[in-house]
Amino acid sequence: MPTIRxxxxxxxxxxxxxxxxxxxxxxxxxxxxxxxxxxxGGVLSCATCHVFVDAGDADRLPPVxxxxxxxxxxxxxxxxxxxxxxxQLVVSDELGDLHVTLPEAQE
Amino acid sequence: xxxxxxxxxxxxxxxxxxxxxxxxLREQGLDDPITVVGAEAHPPYQRPPxxxxxxxxxxxxxxxxxxxxxxxxxxxxxxxxxxRITSVERRPDGSGVxxxxxxxxxxxxxxxxxVGARPRRLDVPGADLAGVRYLRDTDDALAxxxxxxxxxxxxxVGGGFIGLEVAASVRRLGKDVTVVLADDRLMGRAVGEPxxxxxxxxxxxxxxxxHFSVGVAAVTDDGNGRATGLDLTDGTHVPADxxxxxxxxVPRTELAEHLGLRVDNGIVVDEHGLTSDGTTVAAGxxxxxxxxxxxxxxxxxxxSVNTAVEQAKVAAATLAGKRLPYRTPPWFxxxxxxxxxxxxxxxxxxxxxxxxxDPGTERFSVLYYRGDTLAAAxxxxxxxDFMAVRAALAAGSTVPAALAADPGTPLRTSTRPSSTGAxxxxxxxxxxxx
Ligand SMILES: Cc1cc2nc3c(=O)[nH]c(=O)nc-3n(C[C@H](O)[C@H](O)[C@H](O)COP(=O)(O)OP(=O)(O)OC[C@H]3O[C@@H](n4cnc5c(N)ncnc54)[C@H](O)[C@@H]3O)c2cc1C
Ligand code: FES
Numbered sequence: 001m002p003t004i005r006x007x008x009x010x011x012x013x014x015x016x017x018x019x020x021x022x023x024x025x026x027x028x029x030x031x032x033x034x035x036x037x038x039x040x041g042g043v044l045s046c047a048t049c050h051v052f053v054d055a056g057d058a059d060r061l062p063p064v065x066x067x068x069x070x071x072x073x074x075x076x077x078x079x080x081x082x083x084x085x086x087x088q089l090v091v092s093d094e095l096g097d098l099h100v101t102l103p104e105a106q107e
Numbered sequence: 108x109x110x111x112x113x114x115x116x117x118x119x120x121x122x123x124x125x126x127x128x129x130x131x132l133r134e135q136g137l138d139d140p141i142t143v144v145g146a147e148a149h150p151p152y153q154r155p156p157x158x159x160x161x162x163x164x165x166x167x168x169x170x171x172x173x174x175x176x177x178x179x180x181x182x183x184x185x186x187x188x189x190x191r192i193t194s195v196e197r198r199p200d201g202s203g204v205x206x207x208x209x210x211x212x213x214x215x216x217x218x219x220x221x222v223g224a225r226p227r228r229l230d231v232p233g234a235d236l237a238g239v240r241y242l243r244d245t246d247d248a249l250a251x252x253x254x255x256x257x258x259x260x261x262x263x264v265g266g267g268f269i270g271l272e273v274a275a276s277v278r279r280l281g282k283d284v285t286v287v288l289a290d291d292r293l294m295g296r297a298v299g300e301p302x303x304x305x306x307x308x309x310x311x312x313x314x315x316x317x318h319f320s321v322g323v324a325a326v327t328d329d330g331n332g333r334a335t336g337l338d339l340t341d342g343t344h345v346p347a348d349x350x351x352x353x354x355x356x357v358p359r360t361e362l363a364e365h366l367g368l369r370v371d372n373g374i375v376v377d378e379h380g381l382t383s384d385g386t387t388v389a390a391g392x393x394x395x396x397x398x399x400x401x402x403x404x405x406x407x408x409x410x411s412v413n414t415a416v417e418q419a420k421v422a423a424a425t426l427a428g429k430r431l432p433y434r435t436p437p438w439f440x441x442x443x444x445x446x447x448x449x450x451x452x453x454x455x456x457x458x459x460x461x462x463x464x465d466p467g468t469e470r471f472s473v474l475y476y477r478g479d480t481l482a483a484a485x486x487x488x489x490x491x492d493f494m495a496v497r498a499a500l501a502a503g504s505t506v507p508a509a510l511a512a513d514p515g516t517p518l519r520t521s522t523r524p525s526s527t528g529a530x531x532x533x534x535x536x537x538x539x540x541x
Contacts, residue, residue, distance in 0.1 A: 022170075030175040032130065032182065039412060041153045041171075045440035045449055047494060067447070067490055074494025074519060107501070 003097045006033045006051075009104040018091040024100060025049040025087035035102035042087035047071040048106040049086045054099035058082045061089060077103030114140060116426055117205055117215035119192050119362065121145025123154070123415040124221035124391030126173050129184045131423035141184045144205070144213060146191035149245050150176075155412065157248040158272035159442050163279055164252065168245055187213075195366055201386030217426055220363060220374060220382070220389040221419065224356035224410065229264060233326030238334035239350045242269055251351065258348035259283060262337055264323055266293045268441045270353035271306065274315050275443040277351075285345050286310070287318040287337065294441075299454055301473050302485045305466045306443070313444055318343070326350060356410060358393045371395055373408040378432040380422030388425050390418035399434045400500070402477045403453040411439035436500040438493075449493035452483030452500045463492065464514040472496075474511050480525045481505040495519040 001017045004027050008014075018027040028036035028049075037048035044067045053061060061084065064072070068088050072079045086100065116132060118125045121143045129143050145151065152171035160166040179186045190207040197203035197218070205213040226241040228234065240251045251273075255261070261277045263270045266288035278284045292303035293310075310317060322340035329335045336346040358373040369375040369383035373395030380388040380396070395408045396418060417435045424431035438451040446469065454460075457475040464471030472492040475483040481504075484496035495518035499506060505525035510516050 026170075030172065030178060032174065032178045034134070039416060040440060041155060041412075043155070043159075043440070043442060044490065045442075045447065047490075070489075070491045071494060074491050074498065076498070 002091050002093065002095065004028075004091065005097070005099040006035070007099070007101045008035050009102055020091050020093060022091050023087045024051065024089040024091065024098065025085075027091060028086065033102075035106065036086060037106045038087060040087075044068060044071055044085065044087070047075050047085060050075045050077065050103050050106060051084055051086045051100035052080055052103065053082045053084050053089075054101070055082060057098050057100075060095060064088075075103070076105040076107055114202075114214040114216055116141050116217045116219060117213050118143040118219040118221055119195075119205060120221035120223055120391070120393075121147070121151045121186060121188065122221065122223055122391070123151075123173075123412055124223070124419040125219070126151045127416050127419035128219055128221055128388075128390060128423050130174075130182065131420045132427060133182045133184070135423055135427035135429060137423075137427045139216070141182075142187060142213060142215070143184060144187045144190050144192060144207070146189070147244060147246075148189040150174075150186070150188065152245060153412075154244070155440075157245065158242055158269055159276060161248050162252055162255070162273065162276040168249070171245075187211075192362060195362060197366060197384075197387075201384070218387045219422060219426065220387065220393060221391045221415075222359040222362060222393045224358045224392040226352065227355045227357050229323060229326075229352045229354065231323050231325050233328055233334065234352075236326055236328050236334040237332055238348065239326055239352060241352050242273060243356070254349050255280060255282070260336075260347045261285070261349045261351065262287065262345050262347035263351045263353060264288070264337070265353035265355070266290060266317070266319075267296065267353060267355060268294060270351070271310065271443050272441060273351050273353060274310060275313070275446075278313055278315055279444065283316075284314070285316040285318065285347070287321055287323065287339060287345065289320065289322055291320045293317075298448075298450065298485050299460060299473055299475065301460070301462055301466065302448070302487070305471075305487060306446070306448075309444070309446055309469065318345070356392065358395075358408060360393065363389070363393075375406075376418075376422075378421075378434075379425045379430060380418055380433065381425055388422035390422040391415035394418065396433060398453065400436050400453055400482070402480075402482060403455045407453075409437050411437060413438050436497070438497055445488075447488050447490070449486045449490060450483070451486075451493055451497040452481075454483040454485070457482050459508060461508050461512050463511055464489065471514075474506070474508070476508055479505070479508070481511075492518055495522070498522075 025038040029038045040046035195205045202216045260283040262285045324338040360370045363374040374389040421433040441448045454475040459476040461474045470488040472486040486493040504522040510521040
C-alpha cells in the first residue's frame with residue numbers, strides 16, 4: 001500500500017498507509033490529519049484541500065485540471081508551482097508514495 | 108460542580124454536524140468521554156453525492172464515509188449506530204439520560220442535538236404508492252438507484268436543489284425527465300432571478316421538461332398499488348414510472364420539543380449554539396440560528412455542509428468552555444449536469460445586483476450588494492469569482508460594483524475594505540435553503 005507523508009506547516013509529520021482509489025484528501029480527512037479540511041468532499045467546490053507536493057513527486061502526478069487550476073488561484077495560502085488540490089490526487093500503486101506539505105491556512 | 112456519575116458529552120445525530128462537533132471537541136482539548144449516537148446503520152457519510160455521483164451509478168457507498176474506524180478509536184469517540192433516541196430525561200444541571208427505541212440508555216453530563224432534517228412529505232391522494240421516492244439518506248438513494256434501472260419516465264416534484272440535481276442525474280442516465288413545481292422559478296428560495304432563469308434554460312436545453320406554477324392533485328396508480336404518474340392541478344396528467352419528491356426538508360425538532368426547548372422552524376439557538384435551556388447545544392440542519400452576517404434577515408435555518416460544519420465548531424467550543432460566536436458567511440454548492448453553482452454569502456435584502464460575464468457561455472456570476480457593500484455571489488462554472496467573494500466576505504471586504512461588472516478584471520485583486528452596515532433588528536426565522 002502506498003504511503004502518504006503529510007508535513008504540517010509547523011513541521012509535524014504524519015505518515016499514513018493509504019487505500020488505493022482514495023484521494024490524498026480523503027486519506028487525510030478520514031485519519032484526522034489537521035490542515036486538510038476537504039469540506040466539499042472532493043468535487044472542486046471548496047479549495048480547502050490545498051497541498052504543496054514535494055518537487056520530486058510533482059512530475060509523476062496527473063496534470064492540473066481546468067477547474068482545479070482556477071480554484072488554486074484563489075486558495076487561502078498563495079499558490080506555488082507545486083500546489084495541488086489533494087482531492088484530485090488519487091492514490092494508486094503506479095503513483096506510489098507521496099510527500100505533501102500543508103499550507104498554513106485553508107479557509 | 109460536576110456530578111459524580113461523569114458520563115461526558117452525548118451527541119445525538121451522527122452525520123455532518125455530529126461528527127464535526129465530536130471531532131472539534133477533541134481539537135478544543137476536551138478530555139471527557141464523547142458518545143455520538145445515530146439512527147442510521149451506515150457509518151457517518153457525506154450526503155451531497157447521494158443526488159449526484161451516487162445516483163449516476165459511479166460511486167460505491169463506502170467511498171462517502173467521513174472518518175475511518177481508527178479515527179474514532181484514536182480520538183476516543185464512541186460511535187454508536189442504528190440507535191434512534193426517542194426520549195431524553197434531563198436534570199436542571201443539564202445532565203441526564205437519553206433512551207433509544209430499543210431501550211438502550213445513554214447517560215450524559217452535556218447534550219448536543221445534531222438531528223438534521225427529514226424530507227417534507229407530499230400530502231395528496233396516492234402519495235403512499237410504490238414508486239414514489241424521497242431522497243435524504245443512503246438507503247433512499249440506493250432504493251432510488253435500484254428503481255431507476257426499471258424506469259424510463261421520471262417525474263420530479265419540486266424545483267429546488269434536490270429536485271434539480273436528481274433531474275440532472277436522471278437525465279444523464281438517458282431517461283425522460285419532467286419537473287413540476289409550485290413556484291414560478293427554480294431554486295427560488297436560495298438564488299436570485301438571473302440564476303433561476305439560467306438554470307431553467309440550461310435544464311431545458313439538456314432535455315428536461317419543466318412545468319412551473321402548478322400543484323400536484325394526485326399520484327395516479329395502476330390498480331396494483333404502483334404509481335403511474337401525476338394529475339396536476341391544472342388538469343394535466345404527466346405519465347411516469349417513477350415519482351421523486353423533493354419539496355424541501357423539515358427540521359427534526361421532536362426531541363427538542365420533548366425537552367421543552369424553544370422551537371421555531373428549527374431548534375432555536377444563540378450565536379454560540381446554545382439552546383433555550385442554556386446548557387444543551389445544537390447545530391446543523393435542525394437549528395434556527397442568528398444570521399452570521401449583518402443586513403440579511405436576522406435569523407435563519409440554512410441547510411448546507413458549510414453551515415453544519417461551522418455551527419458544529421461553534422457548539423463544540425461552547426461545550427469546551429470557550430466563546431466562539433458563529434460569524435462565518437455561509438456558502439454552498441450544487442452540481443447539475445456539467446454546471447457547478449457556487450454561492451457565497453446571503454443575498455436577501457440586497458438592493459443592487461451585477462451580472463459578471465455572459466450567461467450564454469454557461470460561465471458567469473451574479474454579485475449582490477447591500478448599499479455599496481458586497482453581500483453575496485452566485486457563480487456558475489466560475490470558481491475563481493466564488494473563491495474571491497468567499498474570501499472577501501470572510502475578511503469583511505468589498506469589490507466596487509463598477510469593477511465587478513467587467514469580467515476581465517479579476518475580483519481577487521479588486522477587493523477593498525468595506526464600511527460595515529448596521530445589523531438589522533432581530534425578528535422571526537427564515538428558511539434559506541430546502
Ligand atoms: C441529497 C442531498 C444533497 C445535498 N447536496 C448538498 C450540496 O451539494 N452542497 C451542500 O452544501 N449541501 C448539500 N446538502 C445538504 C447537507 O448534506 C446538509 O446540510 C447536511 O447533511 C446537514 O448535516 P446535519 O448533520 O445537520 O444533518 P443530517 O445530515 O440530516 O444528519 C442528521 C442525522 O441525525 C440522525 N438522527 C435524527 N434524529 C435522531 C435520533 N432521534 N436519534 C439518533 N439519530 C438521529 C439522522 O438519522 C441523521 O443521520 C445535501 C443534502 C442532501 C440530502
Ligand atoms: S475537497 Fe473541496 S476542492 Fe478538494
